[in-house]
Amino acid sequence: MITLKKADDIDKMKRAGKIVADVLKLMRDLIKPGVDTLSLDRAADDLLDRESAKAAFKGYKVPGIASPFPAAICVSINEEVVHGIPSKKRILEEGDIVSIDFGAVIEGYYGDAACTYPVGRISERRSSLLDTTHRALHIGVEQVRPGRTIGDIGHAIEEWVLGRGYGLVRDYAGHGIGRKMHEAPQVPNHGRAGSGVTLKEGMTFCIEPMVMSGAEPVKSLKDGWTVVTMDGSDAAHFEHTILVTKDGVEILTPWE
Numbered sequence: 162m163i164t165l166k167k168a169d170d171i172d173k174m175k176r177a178g179k180i181v182a183d184v185l186k187l188m189r190d191l192i193k194p195g196v197d198t199l200s201l202d203r204a205a206d207d208l209l210d211r212e213s214a215k216a217a218f219k220g221y222k223v224p225g226i227a228s229p230f231p232a233a234i235c236v237s238i239n240e241e242v243v244h245g246i247p248s249k250k251r252i253l254e255e256g257d258i259v260s261i262d263f264g265a266v267i268e269g270y271y272g273d274a275a276c277t278y279p280v281g282r283i284s285e286r287r288s289s290l291l292d293t294t295h296r297a298l299h300i301g302v303e304q305v306r307p308g309r310t311i312g313d314i315g316h317a318i319e320e321w322v323l324g325r326g327y328g329l330v331r332d333y334a335g336h337g338i339g340r341k342m343h344e345a346p347q348v349p350n351h352g353r354a355g356s357g358v359t360l361k362e363g364m365t366f367c368i369e370p371m372v373m374s375g376a377e378p379v380k381s382l383k384d385g386w387t388v389v390t391m392d393g394s395d396a397a398h399f400e401h402t403i404l405v406t407k408d409g410v411e412i413l414t415p416w417e
Contacts, residue, residue, distance in 0.1 A: 162345060163337060163344070163364060166363045166404070170270065170339065170340075171363075171365075173268045174270045174272060177268075177270050177271055177413075178272035178402050178413035180208070180214050181265050182416040183208060184209075184263050184265070185276050185414075191204055192259060192261075194253055194255040194280055197248070197249050197253075198236040198245075198247040201234060201247060202232045202234050209233065209265060212265075212267070213267070214265045215266045216234075216266075217265055218230050218232065218263070218342075219232060234247060234263045236251070236259060236261060237260040237387070238251070238258070239259075240390045240396060241260070242390060242398065243262060243330075246386055246387060255280060255281040256280065256281060256282065256283050256287075257279075257280040258277055258279055258287050262274075271402075272402050272413060273414070275398045276398075276399055276416060277294065286395075287374075287395055290373075290395055290396075290397050293321075293322065293372060293397075294327075294371075295399050297321050297350075297370040300317050301368040301370065302403060304317050307362050309359075310355055311346055311347075311349075311352065312352040312356030313352075313355065315352030316352050319352065327373065329351060329377060330372070330379060334349040334350060334369075336348060338367055338402055344366075346358045346366065348368055348369075360405050362406060362407050363404075364404070365402065366402070367401065367403070369401075370398075373390045373395065373396040373397075375390060375394025378390075378391035401413070402414045
C-alpha cells in the first residue's frame with residue numbers, strides 16, 4: 162500500500178534526508194587515493210552518532226542472504242554496481258570510481274541516497290559514465306509531478322541511458338520510502354510512458370538509476386551482497402529521495 166505523507170511525516174523525512182546528504186558530502190571530502198573503505202564507514206557512523214540517528218542499512222536482512230548487511234554505507238568500486246561491503250583491506254586507487262549508497266533513520270523515518278565519486282583523476286570514459294548516470298537521475302526527477310506515472314520516470318531514464326550507448330541495471334529499482342526503508346511503489350529505471358501508478362501529492366520515493374558501460378547482466382558475489390557487472394565493465398549509481406508536491410517535486414536528500 163502506498164502511504165501519502167502529511168506535513169509532520171515530511172518534516173521528519175527532511176531531517177533524515179539532511180543527514181543522508183551530510184554524509185554524502187562528507188564522503189566527497191574524504192574520498193581520495195590511499196583511503197580504505199572501512200574508514201569511510203566509520204566516518205559515516207561518527208556523523209550519525211553526533212546527530213542521534215541510526216544507519217538504515219546496518220543489520221538489514223534480505224531473504225536468501227545468510228548474514229545481515231554489516232555496515233552503515235554500501236561502497237561499490239568500478240565494476241561493483243551496488244551493496245559493496247566496506248573493508249580495511251580495500252584501498253581506493255587513483256582513477257577508481259566509487260559509489261556510496263547510504264540511508265539514515267531518525268524518529269522512525271528514513272532517507273536514502275547515493276552518489277558515485279571519482280578517486281583523483283579518472284579517465285574520460287569513466288567521467289562520461291558518471292555524467293550520463295547523474296543526468297539520468299535528474300531526468301527521472303524532472304518527470305515527477307501529480308498526474309504523471311511511475312512509467313514516465315522509467316521511460317525517460319531508459320531512453321536517455323540507452324540512447325547514449327550505455328547499459329541499464331534492470332534487476333534493481335527505486336522504491337517508496339517513509340516509515341520503512343522499502344515501501345510501495347517500486348520505481349524501475351525502465352518502463353512505458355503513461356503506465357503504472359499515478360503520482361499524487363504526498364508520495365515519497367527514491368529514484369536511483371544504475372548504469373554500466375558494458376552489457377546489462379549482473380551477478381552477486383559470494384558474500385551474498387555485492388552486485389557486479391557480469392562482463393567486468395564499470396558501473397555508476399546516483400539516487401535521491403523525493404517528495405511529490407502540489408506543483409511538482411522536492412528533493413529531500415540535497416547532497417549536490
